[in-house]
Structures are given as structure tokens and as C-alpha cells.
Amino acid sequence: MIVADNETAVDLLYYEAIARTVVRLVNEKSDEPLSVGVHGDWGAGKSSILMMVENMFSDQDRVLCVRFNGWLFQGFEDAKAVLIEMIVEELRRKRPRSQKVTEQAKKVLKRVDWMKVARRAGAYGLTLATGIPNPETIKDLGTAARSLMGKGAEDVSPETFAGLVESSDEFLREVADDNAPEQMHAFREEFAELLEDAEIDRLIVLVDDLDRCLPNTAIETLEAIRLFLFVPRASFVIAADEGMIEYAVRQHFPDLPISTGPATYARNYLEKLIQVPFRLPSLGYAETRIYVTLLLVLNACGEESDEFQNLTELARELLRRPWKGPGLDRKAVxxxxxxxxxxxxxxMELAGRIAPILADGARGNPRQIKRFINTMMLRLAIAEERGFDDELNISVLAKVMLAERFAPELYDAMARGSASTGASEELAALETVVSAPSAEDSLPDWPNLEWAKQWAAIDPPLAEHDLRPYVFVTRDRRSVFGSVTSLGELDELVAKLQGTPLQVRQAAAEIARLQSIEAEQVFDALRAKVRDADDLTQEPLGVKGLAEIARQHSFLQQPLLSFVQDLPISKLGPWVVTGWASVFSEPEVASEFSTTLKGWAKQDDNKPLKAAATAAMKLTNKREQT
Structure with a gap:
């Protein structure tokens, strides 16, 4: 029904050419340290390229490929040590019967242990000046004492504990006095010897999902890679979005100047670490048309079918030189x-229709294109389960979804116009103008008009179709179907509730007179408009209206709180923490909001929100005490 949205060795975009280039480069530089960057936006296909590289080396006994996903080790204290330990462990698995490898691996891991202790020495708080441990140090030393003595916590005397602190202090002094550059040099030499003992001609570490990691994890991983830049026969292929890595560098080193010369420090850091960058290009029209065709055939026929296999081979030939034609043509097929x-x-027919807008709207991103196709197929499946799939035409659905995805204001206008009868006179007028430009004087005032003209020119015309089933099946994007079909005279109230605080207060009497079903309809319409606000750092228009409706119709307090909780924390402004005391009058809702406020105060992704939530909690506590 849908195509899995994960890395795959099934190459629909001829990325094999990039993977083979990486392999060729690694082979040519087999005796030298090498770092290769595969850059691209999320969903560009970086993980699939790493999988292809791994498969191309899979039958070579003297080559070891190690796959490291930084995102999976997000919670680990020392990502650098985790990466090195994983590499060493994979070398041991590659040569399980070699005593030389086992012994040399132990030596390398001792160096890793030194790194761990050196990293934590400062955090322990056993300052050489005072010798006073912090609480975490006491916890760690207490655990060590119980382990060494084989006794419970109650048996650790103050004298014994003091002795352990003194001995630990001496050990940490040795770590602090040790020469870090010498340790790093020794690590590289011992690791190179480990590769020699394991009879490995080339170590290739494939680093994936680094751009999904928190800044500290990303930098830890990059610093581990830096250790290997002088180790012969070690290669790193790093798949990451350059922009996200630069962001991680800026967050991790906030005191550095913004730039030096023509480039930023963050860019310089990345360029010094990655010797050879590959940037995945965005898909153009021809590639998008081929990709959509392959996805649809894969969905309809399956990966093992002759149709898909033969079509894929033909597509690969065309993708070698995509500038030479528009994609798959019937004669070649x-x-x-x-x-x-x-x-x-x-x-092929559907791909030819939607590819121009899909390529532009999705900005040539394969994941966005795949998700569009998957969403379309899922909606068709839902319609089939409901029993009205025979009322849907896949070409019409695709066209409606293009508006929904890339021009939501146009989608809203179309939905409103077709709510009563399924036909929209304004849409019919738009399509008439597109087919007969001389009639442009009669064109209705459509939002995003130039885009609307391009969209309306796509076959099939929508004016001749009942659009209600299509709006219904796509309504997960917006609550427009449930609200616009019956709001009618309530539209004016919705407009007022999107106005200034004074306008909202003036509408309070109208809100009080609403029946429950009417209040819910107005609430849904406002909620949809607030959800689609581009900027959440400032209070969006309509929030005050939502608050007033929930204040006067208490059954909407829980839906309002759920809506607030679902807003993306990283994008919220401080406005969201205040003004709810008189709204959430239901005890359970008020208690749940208090818990939400505490969560905002503890998170670190949005510091202004954290500060505002903390201040609001202090003010609330002060009021309760008085």
C-alpha cells in the first residue's frame, strides 16, 4: 500500500553513481587517512548511499565497514568513546580467532578508558585546590567504595570514604598531569597496529544521522573522527546536512567569533574535518517524473515484479543524462x-501531470515526494475501507492534494466553494480563464493567483467533479470540511475572534449565546487558523478567541489544553505561559496545565520559553503562599 520511508538498496534515483564514486575514492586512497562528506537535506537519500557503499565492500575480507548511527547513541555520556569502542569491537568480530588482535584491542581500549577518565576528571569536582567533591562525585565514589569493599552502603565508614577520596584525588592528579597530545599520538599508533594485526587493508566507518543529534553528541562524534585523521588506512564517510552540523558547532562553541575571513568558524571547522564533500543535488522535473512513476509502479506491482524490475533498468539509463529528455516515454517503455x-x-500519465508542481513544491526532496505519494495511496485505501473508493479518481485526488500541500489558502477556497453541492463556481471560472485567456477579466479574486493558474492548468479539470469526497478524505490537513460546510453566519464571529483583544471582549455576548455544536464549530475553525500560523514566537491571531470560547464553554477546555500541548516547543514564544488561569477553570485541566508548565521550565530546547515558564511558576507559588 505504501513504500517504506527508510534507507534502501533499491536505487530509484541512480545514486549508485555517487556510491561508486565514494568507493573508487576510498580504493585510490587506500593507504591514507580519508574523510568524505555526503551532504544533503533530510530525506535527500544520504542513508541509502551509505547502504550502497556498505554493500559494495561486503565481499572483501580485508575491508571492514562499520556503520555508526549517532542518533541511536544520543543518550550516551561519551559518544566519542562509544564510536571508538564500536570500531574496536567490530575488528575483534572480524578476526575472532586472532590472539594478536585480542591483545592489541585491549591496549587500544585502555587508551579509551583514559579518555573517559580525563573527560570526567573536571566534572568530578575534586578540585586540586580544595579537594572538595561535588554531589555527583560523592555518588560515584560511594559506588566505587561499595564495589571495592564488597559491602553495603551502611558499612562504608567516614574514614574509609576519606581514604578513597584521597586515593581518587591522587589518581585524578595523574590524569590531569598526563600529556594529552602524547596519549592521542599513542592511541593512533596502537590503533594502526591493531589494523595491521587484523590484516585489514581498509577500515571504512559510515557515520549516519549525525544531523539529527543534539549539538554535544554531534561534536563528540566529529571529535572522535578527528582522532583518526592521521591513522593510515582509516576512512570515514559522514552523511549529514551541512547546515545542521554548522549549527551544532555554533552551539557547542558559543564564544568563538562568528567568522574569520570569508567563511564562518563553523564552516571552517567542517571543511578541515571533511576532506572530500559530496553534495546531493535536488531532483529536477525529469528526475521527479521518473521517481514518481517508479514509486507508483512499485506500489501497484511490487518490487519483484517484471514490470518494476524492467522499468527500473530503463529509468537508470535515462537518469544517466536526465537533461536530455522529460523522463520515461511510451516508446522506450x-x-x-x-x-x-x-x-x-x-x-506515467499521473507522474507527467503532477511532476512540475511536485518538483518545485517539494524542492526536489525525494522524501517529501515519497511522502506525498504514500499519503495519496493511504487515502485511497481509507476510501476503499469506507466503501466510497469508486467515487475517487486518483488524478483528481493528486491534483487536490497538490493544492492542499503547497497552496493551503487555495485549498481552503476550493473546499469552501464546493461545500454545499460539490461544485465550485469560482473554480470553474478559474479553469475557464486558464483554457481561454481572453476571459481573464471575469477571473474571481483567488489567493496565490499565479500559482493557482499553473495548478488549474493540470489535467483533469476539477469543475466537472463532485469535490466533497476529495475534501473529506484530505481533511486531516485542515478541519476545513467540518467547519466551513455549516458555519454560514458564524463566519463573522470567527473573524471577530481573530481580531484584537478588544474585539474578542466585545464578542463575548455572542459566544455566550452559542449552542454547544456551534461553539465547537467556531472553536475548530479558529484552531485550524492558529495551527497554520507561520510565527509562534508571537501570539497568533485567534488565540484570545480560543481562550474566550473555552472560558464560556467549559467542555472545550481540555481540547484547548491538548492543542496548546501539541504546539512545537522549539518554536513557541513566552506568550504561551500566561493568560490561562481564568480559562482553565476545571480542576483537572488546571492541574494538567500546571504539569505542562513544569515541563516547559525543565526543557532546554527553548530558553526564552524556559525562563518565562520558570518565572510564571514562581509567581504562582508566591500567590499561593500569600
Whole structure:
């Protein structure tokens, strides 16, 4: 029904060419340290390229590929040590019967232990000036004491504990006095010897999802890679979005100047670490058309089908030089497949219609394109389960979804216009103008008009279709279907509730007269508009209206709180912490909001929100005490 949205060795975009180039580069520099960057936005296909590289080396006994996903080790205290330990462990697994490898691995791991202790020495708080441990140090030393003595906590005397602190202080002094550069040099030499003992001609570490990590984890991993930059025969292939890594550098080193010369410090850091960068290009029209066709055929026929296999081979040939044509054509498909199967014909037709807007709207991102196709197929499946799939045309659905995804204000206008009868006179007028430009004087005032004209020109025309089933099946994007079909005279109230605080107060009497169903409809309409606000750092228009409705119709307090909780924390401004005391009058809702406020005060992703929440909690506590 859908195509899995994860890394895959099934190459629909001819990324094999990039993977083979990486492999070729690694082979050419087999005796030298090497770092390669595979850069691209989220969903560009970086993980799939790493998988292809790994597969290309899989049958070479003297090559070891290690896959490291930094995101999976997000919670680990020392990502650097985790990466090195994983590499050493994979070398031991590669040569399980070699005593030389086992012994040399132990030596390398001792160096890693030194790194761990050196890293924590400062955090322990056993300052050489005072010798006073902090609480975490006491906890760690207490654990060590119980382990060494084989006794419970109650048996650790103050004298014994003091002795352990003194001995630990002496050990940490040795760590502090040790020469870090010498330790790093020794690590590189011992690791190079480990590769020699393991008879490994090339170590290739594939680092994935680094751009999903928190800044500290990303920098820890990059610093581990830096250790290997002078180790012969070690290669790192790093898949990451350059922008996210630069952000991590800026967050981790906030005191550095913004720039030096023509480039930023963050950019310089990345360029010194990565010797050879590959930037994945965005998909153009021809590539998008081929990709959509392959996804649709894969969905309809399956990966093992002759139709998909033969079509994929043909697509790969065309993707070698995508600038030479618009993509798959029927003549070439007929020759390659011995005819054009119905599923392939439909896929090619639909791809040709939607590819121009989809390529531009998704900015050539394969994941966004795949998600669009998956969403469309999922909606068709839902319609089938509900029993009205025979009322849906996949081409019409795709066109409606293009508006929903890339021009939501146009989608809203279309939904409102077709709410009563399924037909929209304004949409019919728009399509008439597109087909007969001389009638442009009669064009209604459509939002995003130039985009709307391009969209309306896509076949099939929508004016001849009942759009209600399509709006219904796409309504997860917005609550427009449930609200606009019956709001009618309440539209004016919704407009007032999006106004200034004074306008909202003036509408209070109208809100009080609403029946429950009417209050819920107005609430849904306002909630949809607030959800789509571009900037949440400032209070969006409509929030005061939502608060007033929930204040006067208490059954909407829990839905309002749930809506507030679902807003993205990283994008919220301080406005969200105040003004709810008189709104959340229900005890359970008030208690749940208090818990939410505490959560905002503890998080670290949004510091202004954290400060505002902390201040609000202090003010609340002060009021309760008085």
C-alpha cells in the first residue's frame, strides 16, 4: 500500500553513481587517512548511499565497514568513546580467532578508558585546590567504595570514604598531569597496529544521522573522527546536512567569533574535518517524473515484479543524462517491457501531470515526494475501507492534494466553494480563464493567483467533479470540511475572534449565546487558523478567541489544553505561559496545565520559553503562599 520511508538498496534515483564514486575514492586512497562528506537535506537519500557503499565492500575480507548511527547513541555520556569502542569491537568480530588482535584491542581500549577518565576528571569536582567533591562525585565514589569493599552502603565508614577520596584525588592528579597530545599520538599508533594485526587493508566507518543529534553528541562524534585523521588506512564517510552540523558547532562553541575571513568558524571547522564533500543535488522535473512513476509502479506491482524490475533498468539509463529528455516515454517503455502494462500507463500519465508542481513544491526532496505519494495511496485505501473508493479518481485526488500541500489558502477556497453541492463556481471560472485567456477579466479574486493558474492548468479539470469526497478524505490537513460546510453566519464571529483583544471582549455576548455544536464549530475553525500560523514566537491571531470560547464553554477546555500541548516547543514564544488561569477553570485541566508548565521550565530546547515558564511558576507559588 505504501513504500517504506527508510534507507534502501533499491536505487530509484541512480545514486549508485555517487556510491561508486565514494568507493573508487576510498580504493585510490587506500593507504591514507580519508574523510568524505555526503551532504544533503533530510530525506535527500544520504542513508541509502551509505547502504550502497556498505554493500559494495561486503565481499572483501580485508575491508571492514562499520556503520555508526549517532542518533541511536544520543543518550550516551561519551559518544566519542562509544564510536571508538564500536570500531574496536567490530575488528575483534572480524578476526575472532586472532590472539594478536585480542591483545592489541585491549591496549587500544585502555587508551579509551583514559579518555573517559580525563573527560570526567573536571566534572568530578575534586578540585586540586580544595579537594572538595561535588554531589555527583560523592555518588560515584560511594559506588566505587561499595564495589571495592564488597559491602553495603551502611558499612562504608567516614574514614574509609576519606581514604578513597584521597586515593581518587591522587589518581585524578595523574590524569590531569598526563600529556594529552602524547596519549592521542599513542592511541593512533596502537590503533594502526591493531589494523595491521587484523590484516585489514581498509577500515571504512559510515557515520549516519549525525544531523539529527543534539549539538554535544554531534561534536563528540566529529571529535572522535578527528582522532583518526592521521591513522593510515582509516576512512570515514559522514552523511549529514551541512547546515545542521554548522549549527551544532555554533552551539557547542558559543564564544568563538562568528567568522574569520570569508567563511564562518563553523564552516571552517567542517571543511578541515571533511576532506572530500559530496553534495546531493535536488531532483529536477525529469528526475521527479521518473521517481514518481517508479514509486507508483512499485506500489501497484511490487518490487519483484517484471514490470518494476524492467522499468527500473530503463529509468537508470535515462537518469544517466536526465537533461536530455522529460523522463520515461511510451516508446522506450514499450520496447523495454514488450508493451505498456495498464499500471505503468497510469503511473506515467499521473507522474507527467503532477511532476512540475511536485518538483518545485517539494524542492526536489525525494522524501517529501515519497511522502506525498504514500499519503495519496493511504487515502485511497481509507476510501476503499469506507466503501466510497469508486467515487475517487486518483488524478483528481493528486491534483487536490497538490493544492492542499503547497497552496493551503487555495485549498481552503476550493473546499469552501464546493461545500454545499460539490461544485465550485469560482473554480470553474478559474479553469475557464486558464483554457481561454481572453476571459481573464471575469477571473474571481483567488489567493496565490499565479500559482493557482499553473495548478488549474493540470489535467483533469476539477469543475466537472463532485469535490466533497476529495475534501473529506484530505481533511486531516485542515478541519476545513467540518467547519466551513455549516458555519454560514458564524463566519463573522470567527473573524471577530481573530481580531484584537478588544474585539474578542466585545464578542463575548455572542459566544455566550452559542449552542454547544456551534461553539465547537467556531472553536475548530479558529484552531485550524492558529495551527497554520507561520510565527509562534508571537501570539497568533485567534488565540484570545480560543481562550474566550473555552472560558464560556467549559467542555472545550481540555481540547484547548491538548492543542496548546501539541504546539512545537522549539518554536513557541513566552506568550504561551500566561493568560490561562481564568480559562482553565476545571480542576483537572488546571492541574494538567500546571504539569505542562513544569515541563516547559525543565526543557532546554527553548530558553526564552524556559525562563518565562520558570518565572510564571514562581509567581504562582508566591500567590499561593500569600
Amino acid at each position: 514499450d520496447k523495454a517491457l514488450g508493451g505498456v502494462p495498464v499500471a505503468v500507463e497510469r503511473a
